[in-house]
Amino acid sequence: MKQRLCKLLARALADLANHDTLPVGYDAAAIHIERARRKGHGDFASNVALTLADRASLPPRELAQAIVERLPASDFVDQVEIAGPGFINFFLSRAAFEAVVPDVLEAGDAFGRSDIGAGKKVQVEFVSANPTGPLHVGHGRGAAYGAAVADLLQAVGFEVQREYYVNDAGRQMDILATSIWLRYQELSGEAVPFPASGYRGDYIYDIAGQLYRQHGKRLQRSASEVVRDLPLDISEGGDAEARIDALISRAKTLLGESQYRQVHNYGLETILASIRQDLEQFGVHHDVWFFERSVTQSSAMKDAIERLRASGHVYNKDAALWFRSTDYQDEKDRVLIKNDGQHTYFASDFAYHINKLGRGFGRLIDIWGADHHGHVPRMKAAFSAIGEDPAKLDVLLVQFAVLYRGGKKLQMSTRSGEFVTLHELCKEIGKDAARFFYVMRKCEQHMDFDLDLAKSQTADNPVYYVQYAHARICSVFRQMQEKKLTHNRDNGNAHLDLLTESHERDLLVALSRYPEVVESAATALEPHQIPHYLRGLANGFHTYYNAHTFLVDSADLRDARLNLIAATRQVISNGLKLIGVSAPEKM
RNA sequence: GCGCUCUUAGCUCAGCUGGAUAGAGCGUUGGCCUCCGGAGCCAAAGGUCAGAGGUUCGAAUCCUCUAGGGCGCGCCA
Numbered sequence A: 001m002k003q004r005l006c007k008l009l010a011r012a013l014a015d016l017a018n019h020d021t022l023p024v025g026y027d028a029a030a031i032h033i034e035r036a037r038r039k040g041h042g043d044f045a046s047n048v049a050l051t052l053a054d055r056a057s058l059p060p061r062e063l064a065q066a067i068v069e070r071l072p073a074s075d076f077v078d079q080v081e082i083a084g085p086g087f088i089n090f091f092l093s094r095a096a097f098e099a100v101v102p103d104v105l106e107a108g109d110a111f112g113r114s115d116i117g118a119g120k121k122v123q124v125e126f127v128s129a130n131p132t133g134p135l136h137v138g139h140g141r142g143a144a145y146g147a148a149v150a151d152l153l154q155a156v157g158f159e160v161q162r163e164y165y166v167n168d169a170g171r172q173m174d175i176l177a178t179s180i181w182l183r184y185q186e187l188s189g190e191a192v193p194f195p196a197s198g199y200r201g202d203y204i205y206d207i208a209g210q211l212y213r214q215h216g217k218r219l220q221r222s223a224s225e226v227v228r229d230l231p232l233d234i235s236e237g238g239d240a241e242a243r244i245d246a247l248i249s250r251a252k253t254l255l256g257e258s259q260y261r262q263v264h265n266y267g268l269e270t271i272l273a274s275i276r277q278d279l280e281q282f283g284v285h286h287d288v289w290f291f292e293r294s295v296t297q298s299s300a301m302k303d304a305i306e307r308l309r310a311s312g313h314v315y316n317k318d319a320a321l322w323f324r325s326t327d328y329q330d331e332k333d334r335v336l337i338k339n340d341g342q343h344t345y346f347a348s349d350f351a352y353h354i355n356k357l358g359r360g361f362g363r364l365i366d367i368w369g370a371d372h373h374g375h376v377p378r379m380k381a382a383f384s385a386i387g388e389d390p391a392k393l394d395v396l397l398v399q400f401a402v403l404y405r406g407g408k409k410l411q412m413s414t415r416s417g418e419f420v421t422l423h424e425l426c427k428e429i430g431k432d433a434a435r436f437f438y439v440m441r442k443c444e445q446h447m448d449f450d451l452d453l454a455k456s457q458t459a460d461n462p463v464y465y466v467q468y469a470h471a472r473i474c475s476v477f478r479q480m481q482e483k484k485l486t487h488n489r490d491n492g493n494a495h496l497d498l499l500t501e502s503h504e505r506d507l508l509v510a511l512s513r514y515p516e517v518v519e520s521a522a523t524a525l526e527p528h529q530i531p532h533y534l535r536g537l538a539n540g541f542h543t544y545y546n547a548h549t550f551l552v553d554s555a556d557l558r559d560a561r562l563n564l565i566a567a568t569r570q571v572i573s574n575g576l577k578l579i580g581v582s583a584p585e586k587m
Numbered sequence B: 001g002c003g004c005u006c007u008u009a010g011c012u013c014a015g016c017u018g019g020a021u022a023g024a025g026c027g028u029u030g031g032c033c034u035c036c037g038g039a040g041c042c043a044a045a046g047g048u049c050a051g052a053g054g055u056u057c058g059a060a061u062c063c064u065c066u067a068g069g070g071c072g073c074g075c076c077a
Helices: A002-018 A048-056 A060-068 A094-098 A100-110 A137-155 A171-187 A204-213 A223-227 A241-281 A292-296 A300-311 A345-358 A375-384 A422-429 A431-441 A453-454 A463-481 A489-494 A502-525 A531-547 A555-578
Strands: A033-035 A044-046 A077-083 A085-093 A123-124 A158-167 A288-291 A314-317 A320-323 A334-336 A363-369 A395-396 A400-406 A408-410 A446-448
Touching: A002 A033, A002 A044, A002 A060, A048 A060, A048 A085, A048 A363, A060 A077, A060 A085, A077 A453, A085 A502, A094 A100, A100 A489, A100 A502, A100 A555, A123 A137, A137 A158, A137 A395, A137 A400, A137 A422, A137 A431, A137 A502, A137 A555, A171 A204, A171 A241, A204 A241, A223 A241, A241 A422, A288 A292, A292 A300, A292 A345, A300 A314, A300 A334, A300 A345, A300 A375, A320 A375, A334 A345, A345 A363, A345 A375, A363 A463, A375 A395, A400 A453, A422 A431, A431 A463, A431 A531, A446 A453, A463 A531, A463 A555, A489 A555, A502 A531, A502 A555, A531 A555
Parallel strands: A123 A158, A123 A363, A158 A288, A363 A395, A400 A446
Antiparallel strands: A033 A044, A044 A085, A077 A085, A314 A320, A320 A334, A400 A408
16 A cells, blocks of 8 residues: 555656656655554655755745645545645545455455565574573573564565574583583582582482483592592682583593583483473474584584685784684674684684575574674674675674562572573463563563563453454354354455444554554564554454444444454454464453 | 663553654553443543754754663683
8 A cells, every 4th residue: 555655656756857846866765655643644644745855946845736736646545635844645545445354354364474575585593592401581582582583574575494503512511511410429429519600400400310310320420539629619719610610621531521421412402302392382483403513513613714714804813813803893803713722602603604604595683682792793794704795694682681570680590590481481471471571572672571560460461452352353253153143254345335433444544554564573673563563453443342333233334344353353363473472262 | 991782651661764742551540331251441640752962844763972771891602
């Protein structure tokens, strides 16, 4: 509908250009048409006359007048008006909006989809939490956002791949393996003081217990050997990080490569399985689970660094290998290979992104926690250095959800074991409420997550308001059957002109906006637009419901109204599905 | 200290890439079921868009400065 108006305007402008009123060089793509914000301003408004007034050397209102005079006639425009400083307001005909009802009913689940993505390959990488513990509510926001972004892009015609990057190769994993083994030592009667920097969560005991049942005392070593000559922990006035590093190498020495690897892998696999399960319960799916080790244990890492080296932006200093990212506006240069010969996290992450590009994605979307924002410039710098367009990479920084319980801020830490898991959240407030709540806020906004509120007053969650509208419409159709009434869709479509109430027109307008909202949310990577739209649509329906009866005696009016609410039900269902929320027929 | 980011109603947040009189929910106050589900509807009160300059026909939106919050600033991941 918007596009049709654009065409009308473009023709009027072209006409003006031919008559020398306008310079020929105006940018046709710059024609802006927007939904009018106020009812008195019609349905759509354009500000072209304001933006082009300077170049036409005319006052905006005069230019607007000239444009309006040259607008081709159209059967879906009732009236055009010049208002304010020079806005052109379009008042659309009833027919223009009525058409949306048969459109929705015809398209069904597909209503709102489009092909603006033209089948281009996009990858969305999200969650990617270190497999060192179960997902907690902090990860939930990234999961809900990433899933919604991916679904939105798919809805507008991109070929989307959803990926989870598993950091299975770093020091964090060694800390995990060592933590598990030390708990195992406790169970087998060789306890040593648990390090301050170890993972303290209860789930570590669970994994250690399973390990003990499988292996008995095979992995047991004497406690005195474990702690012999270790540096002091922080509780003893020492350094926590030095202590845990020493424990890691002690575990590797005492267990040997093979047994240490067994503990390590068992921890990884167990936790990864629980993460997959939690995500599944949360309605989030990943197509590919990509392991960091597949980069670090292949030539990919070397190749990636070679590509950087070949670009001439790499140098040696202090026995380490550096990337001169300051050549591309980064704050400081970054180390690729440490002086101990090990690669940095940045190096493997870069190699991973090279791998992604090699898989033919024209666009990469990473969803990161806001604490990683410093990594964006260096990754883009690396893209630039090797001749890749940094604009191919979109990083969505998701701010942390700050948790409150009893009015007090909750600290979340996987290490200390103090966190609320995503699993618990789903159990307490349900997947639908959690998904809706997470996606409702735009991602760069800090978010307060009050657990007490989410748990105790679940009815206040706007998700129920939207779902209720859906269930209510279903209920109307159940009532219709009980009353032995019928619904003829074709007859309804033939009598849409009977929908003359202002509530009906408002609902028609809201329905016609849906494809625009989906497109806008997808291109801006802003899924929060969907819940906000759905709230408004549900409100339109509830208002209508209270003001008018649908199951009236007149079959023509009844069919038309039932078509309208059936279309509303369809759009609510489509919108909820995009953000991973179910559309119940009863509540 | 430096960098990024945020600040909109009592609270939690929208505000459609610069548009017209800044909008919702919760909370508060007052109304609405003999009727398709009251998890609903209607109405009222509530604002110096953190503050100050600037850019222009026009600013919550863009620029600068100031104040306050968050996050980064390691040869950790």
